[in-house]
Amino acid sequence: MIDVQRLRVLRTVAEHGSFNRAAAALRLTPSAVSQQVAALERSLGAQVVARSTRGVTLTQAGQIMVGAAESVAAELEHAQKQIAELSTGRTQLTIATFTSGGRLLLPAALTQFMAAHPRTALHVREGEPEDTLPLVRQGAVDLALAYHFDGPLPFGPALSPSLEWTPLLEDALHVVLPPGHRLANHDALDLAELAADPWVLGCLKTEAYLRRYAEHAGFDPEIRGTTTDYFFARSLVAAGMGISLIPSVALTPEVPGLSAVPIKPPGPIRHIGVATIGGRARPHVRTLIRALREQAMQHNGL
Incomplete structure (x- = not known):
């Protein structure tokens, strides 16, 4: 054994x-x-x-x-939660989320969820997918609102066969331009048109992503600033430091004077979804996923 x-x-x-x-x-x-x-x-x-x-x-x-070790750890954590619920009479649900997606989708979804399950004790943990997806595998959180850029899912089947991905929305990235920029009136832009502009970025992952798309467009971008906050990056754009690449869900609240212009297809996209342990989602988890999907549909309909 x-x-x-x-x-x-x-x-x-x-x-x-x-x-x-x-x-x-x-x-x-x-x-x-x-x-x-x-x-x-x-x-x-x-x-x-x-x-x-x-x-x-x-x-x-x-x-x-x-x-196998991750599956065992998740099962033990799941059993411990069930026993705790038996003794307290209250269901506990722990949600992990990244900042911009959580800010857009979670509040209304949680309000809807709590109307149906008022006795559930909710806990929210903020983190990037590379930190939160292992927590789902280990059973430390019940679901993770996460994202991945173009390409494969944020976890490989060989490493995480137990994880299930429910797509919510496709979050197209926009070029954010300062007041008076020469291209601010355009309906859409080709990245090659921005080859001469300096950039400030609101996510550490975005630099590699931008460089990959810029390489296809035939230029090497000049990076003048990197931050971990999209609103801060847009503030730097407003201050005249450069332009930025921002997901659509992070374009609010508005920064006066800035223009957000879509990139011509095939443009960069961030895929947002929910990761859970496949085949064992509790009824409360399924209820919350439905609420998140409704919020995503409303956002897609805007």
């Missing part, structure tokens, strides 16, 4: 990439961590990590076992 504690150790090793860092997180010695992993390998008859001077990486068997 596989020892659950050894699975927990392996999952922590995979998360931190070394025995030393995993030991610090688990408050164990590196030797104890190594012994636990070695014992797991003996019980499986297979190597789960490849050791090197640069740290450790998972083998294919290790990836399978980490997936």
